[in-house]
Amino acid sequence: MERLEVKKLNHHFGFSEILRDINFTLNKGEVLSIVGPSGGGKTTLLHLCANLLDVEEGSVINTFKSSAFAFQEARLLPWKNVIDNISLALIAKGEKKSEAVKKSQEIALRFGLDEEDFEKFPKDLSGGMKQRVSFARALVVKPSLLFLDEPFSALDIGLKKELQSIIIDMISKKEISILFITHDLMEAIRLSDEMLLLKADPGHIVKKFRFDLRQNERDDRYVYGKSAEILQDEEIISTFELELK
Ligand SMILES: Nc1ncnc2c1ncn2[C@@H]1O[C@H](COP(=O)(O)OP(=O)(O)OP(=O)(O)O)[C@@H](O)[C@H]1O
Ligand SMILES: [Mg+2]
Incomplete structure (x- = not known):
């Protein structure tokens, strides 16, 4: 086990x-x-x-x-938008970009982000939204x-x-x-x-x-x-x- x-x-x-x-x-x-x-x-x-x-x-x-993390502060990559931040680990694992984006969008919605947030960069997100992204990013890989x-x-x-x-x-x-x-x-x-x-x-x-x-x-x-x-x-x-x- x-x-x-x-x-x-x-x-x-x-x-x-x-x-x-x-x-x-x-x-x-x-x-x-x-x-x-x-x-x-x-x-x-x-x-x-x-x-x-x-x-x-x-x-x-x-x-x-497999494992993943979420910390007190969200630690997002400032030069990547919401979906790119979430999909990073999937792409690193070799998943096709289109598939990774689809999964990232689904989990972003589950964590209460809106479609209009998908293209936003971390500097334009509130603290709470960043933490939603952080959870989505940790869980998208199903650790x-x-x-x-x-x-x-x-x-x-x-x-x-x-x-x-x-x-x-x-x-x-x-x-x-x-x-x-x-x-x-x-x-x-x-x-x-x-x-x-x-x-x-x-x-x-x-x-x-x-x-x-x-x-x-x-x-x-x-x-x-x-x-x-x-x-x-x-x-x-x-x-x-x-x-x-
Ligand atoms: N890299 C480091 N080098 C030296 N001392 C460190 C380092 N990281 C933590 N410490 C010290 O180790 C002790 C424990 O720190 P730690 O961050 O693990 O506590 P914590 O229980 O997580 O506290 P908090 O609830 O404030 O987050 C502290 O005295 C801290 O100053
Ligand atoms: Mg601590």
């Missing part, structure tokens, strides 16, 4: 210890989220998992057939593993919910596996099967939570209820340095 397996992973930048003894497995069809405070090493961990950074100690085994690094955090609540519901639809159909990095506890509860709590200095996992209800059956009540329950947890309180009155 396809999986991402992290074992005894440590990481340093210079003399700073960033991650210590990270262990987890992400199985096919699952969403694993890593939640923790800013500076805790989440992005570093994702980069190690995605092979964007060399593993120095421990191991990362990734047997997923079996998707790496998400806070892709919703710069979005307003309406767009956040809209993009999350498209992702939830894909999760429910078992179309994708996701490693999801966020500092937003509620977002993690809404989307993940398993949530790891990463405490800082150095980043280490202090707790794991599992959510068994299917993502498409989780409503706001479920998410708020679970958040309230989890916010009673002493590890959560100390990890986020929360002061509860």
Whole structure:
């Protein structure tokens, strides 16, 4: 079975210890989220998992057939229009231009872009539209593993919910596996099967939570209820340095 397996992973930048003894497995069809405070090493961990950074100690085994990314900022190519940005990876894989454009247009529409946006360049898109393009570009290649690094955090609540519901639809159909990095506890509860709590200095996992209800059956009540329950947890309180009155 396809999986991402992290074992005894440590990481340093210079003399700073960033991650210590990270262990987890992400199985096919699952969403694993890593939640923790800013500076805790989440992005570093994702980069190690995605092979964007060399593993120095421990191991990362990734047997997923293909992967794609979406980040906090959209990172589009400024000299390419919307459809060309989305179709890039398809063309790189050897797909015919006309076929790549057709697939890119379909997925752009699914992510809420309009036909009149197709020819626009990134400088003429709003932040939210850029993030729609970023998701479309990641998913057009139908990756079996998707790496998400806070892709919703710069979005307003309406767009956040809209993009999350498209992702939830894909999760429910078992179309994708996701490693999801966020500092937003509620977002993690809404989307993940398993949530790891990463405490800082150095980043280490202090707790794991599992959510068994299917993502498409989780409503706001479920998410708020679970958040309230989890916010009673002493590890959560100390990890986020929360002061509860
Ligand atoms: N390339 C680098 N060289 C040196 N130090 C780095 C590098 N990248 C990150 N760091 C340091 O590693 C620590 C963890 O950073 P990282 O970006 O992984 O945190 P994060 O949990 O993703 O934070 P945020 O929630 O703010 O995105 C920080 O102290 C950061 O300054
Ligand atoms: Mg980060």
